[in-house]
Amino acid sequence: MFKRSRKLTLIEKSRLSLKLKPVFIAQLMMLDSLEKPAYSYRQGVFQKELEPNEGVSTNFISKYAQEISSEIFLHKIDYKRLNEKLNEEIIKITRSLSIGDPRSKGVKHTNLLSMQMANLYKDPFNDELLTNQFQSAKNFFNLLYQNKDIHKILYTNLVKQNHHYTVAQPLLSSILLVSFLQHTGMFSEKEIQNYFLTSYFKDIGMSLIPREKFELAHLNDYDKKLFSEHAANSRKLLNGRIPLNKTQLNIIENHHFLNYKIQALISDSFVIDQDKMLSGIESTLLSSIDIIVAVSSKRPYREPMSVFKALELLKKVISPEYPTEFKNLVVFLRHFFK
Numbered sequence: 001m002f003k004r005s006r007k008l009t010l011i012e013k014s015r016l017s018l019k020l021k022p023v024f025i026a027q028l029m030m031l032d033s034l035e036k037p038a039y040s041y042r043q044g045v046f047q048k049e050l051e052p053n054e055g056v057s058t059n060f061i062s063k064y065a066q067e068i069s070s071e072i073f074l075h076k077i078d079y080k081r082l083n084e085k086l087n088e089e090i091i092k093i094t095r096s097l098s099i100g101d102p103r104s105k106g107v108k109h110t111n112l113l114s115m116q117m118a119n120l121y122k123d124p125f126n127d128e129l130l131t132n133q134f135q136s137a138k139n140f141f142n143l144l145y146q147n148k149d150i151h152k153i154l155y156t157n158l159v160k161q162n163h164h165y166t167v168a169q170p171l172l173s174s175i176l177l178v179s180f181l182q183h184t185g186m187f188s189e190k191e192i193q194n195y196f197l198t199s200y201f202k203d204i205g206m207s208l209i210p211r212e213k214f215e216l217a218h219l220n221d222y223d224k225k226l227f228s229e230h231a232a233n234s235r236k237l238l239n240g241r242i243p244l245n246k247t248q249l250n251i252i253e254n255h256h257f258l259n260y261k262i263q264a265l266i267s268d269s270f271v272i273d274q275d276k277m278l279s280g281i282e283s284t285l286l287s288s289i290d291i292i293v294a295v296s297s298k299r300p301y302r303e304p305m306s307v308f309k310a311l312e313l314l315k316k317v318i319s320p321e322y323p324t325e326f327k328n329l330v331v332f333l334r335h336f337f338k
């Protein structure tokens with residue numbers, strides 16, 4: 001491991017890059033061994049790091065993570081095997097849903113689901129992966145819906161798990177959304193499931209943004225446009241590929257409408273087209289919770305804000321239209337984050 005390998009020719013390099021897929025190094029734990037070598041990508045060059053006959057050890061994983069990178073490149077054959085294994089593990093958990101401790105199952109499930117989502121972010125046009133993630137998310141919803149008492153534990157645990165924030169954010173906000181919608185008693189199980197899936201897949205358009213942009217504290221106008229297009233891109237990426245209805249796709253495309261309302265309040269130069277804004281209690285609650293989770297979570301470029309500061313921001317844009325729901329949300333969050 002970590003030794004210098006023969007330099008590849010230009011043709012070999014380009015052929016190789018077509019066959020390789022990046023995964024987070026911790027995900028290697030899903031496989032006992034590889035069928036093809038695995039590579040790092042350093043200073044613009046792929047370097048062989050692990051041969052198939054070496055096996056995958058926790059020692060290799062932790063050394064690689066410390067000394068080289070959080071990502072490793074697998075041959076597409078091993079990448080497929082890894083995704084199949086992930087899916088198998090998720091199915092195993094859901095098949096035995098009623099047996100064993102729901103907390104530890106939930107923790108394992110959030111972890112596997114997040115790993116699968118991370119792969120989907122890197123490979124958003126992969127239909128098999130998207131379908132598997134949709135099924136896994138539905139199964140996870142069942143676990144959440146049947147076990148109200150584990151929502152907070154799963155949320156707190158996921159915050160600590162160090163998944164990239166683009167992967168953690170949709171799952172965190174969707175767990176909190178289910179928890180709140182159940183708490184209100186205003187929605188049926190089917191409705192809550194629909195909003196959970198809408199919330200969970202709403203940011204998939206982020207996968208079209210180059211990864212390095214997620215670490216930047218200041219974005220130029222081009223980057224801002226790139227980020228603002230993620231909601232519309234999510235709709236384009238999902239439409240017709242997984243069973244989401246028109247209402248769900250509309251909510252996904254407009255899930256940042258409250259952010260725009262807040263920006264318009266803060267800055268006179270920020271103008272919004274009210275006619276294009278979605279309204280409705282469901283999309284308002286989904287977007288509110290997404291904002292609360294985002295601003296109260298740490299980012300590489302800023303510290304988190306308190307949940308109650310975030311609520312102050314939201315109050316001005318929600319309260320006039322939905323005073324009762326806003327009060328309910330405050331009471332619920334006070335309890336959830338106490």
Ligand SMILES: [Fe+2]
Pocket residue numbers: 202203230231255256
């Ligand atoms: Fe978003």
